[in-house]
Amino acid sequence: MACRISELVIDAADPERLAAFWSDVLGYVELEREDDGSIAIGPADAGFGGPQPVLVFGPTSAPRAGKLRLHIDVSATDRDQDAELERLLALGARPADVGQTGTESWHVLADPEGNEFCLLRARIAPV
Structure with a gap:
């Protein structure tokens, strides 16, 4: 058995803004909003566990250092x-x-x- 990517978690200074942007880019909808300010978006018809990964934007105040890996x-x-x-x-x-x-x-x-x-x-x- 193999693994499948189910979520990509992305640090965000403004999770609301990034969730809105990526929802528009991918045609995703908001799936969940956590008390810590994290926002999960994904396909409206599949949600978590579907064929496409969910994106989770988690709040951070840490500055990004360098190019993304x-x-x-x-x-x-x-x-x-x-x-x-x-x-x-x-x-x-x-x-x-x-x-x-x-x-x-x-x-x-x-x-x-x-x-x-x-x-x-x-x-x-x-x-």
């Missing part, structure tokens, strides 16, 4: 990469430079708190 890659499901890039930028993503050459087939972006993520070229089927 893990980042999220996303792929559009219903439009081409250029149209999806426009949508993500309109939601509050911004271009990020992590040393790419400019010839990559993906776009490196940052969420509202500066967490890098990549928009890949390939369109994939929705789950």
Whole structure:
């Protein structure tokens, strides 16, 4: 038997803001809100334990130190990469430079708190 990624936990200065941003990006909904200020988001029809991982944004006041050692890659499901890039930028993503050459087939972006993520070229089927 193997494991499956069920949750990704992300430290956030403003969990509310990041949960709203990533909900818009992924088409997720709020699943749970904890007393400590953590917010869990995931697919509306599956919730925790479904085929896609839940994202949990936990409050922190600690500053981020350096480049993330893990980042999220996303792929559009219903439009081409250029149209999806426009949508993500309109939601509050911004271009990020992590040393790419400019010839990559993906776009490196940052969420509202500066967490890098990549928009890949390939369109994939929705789950």
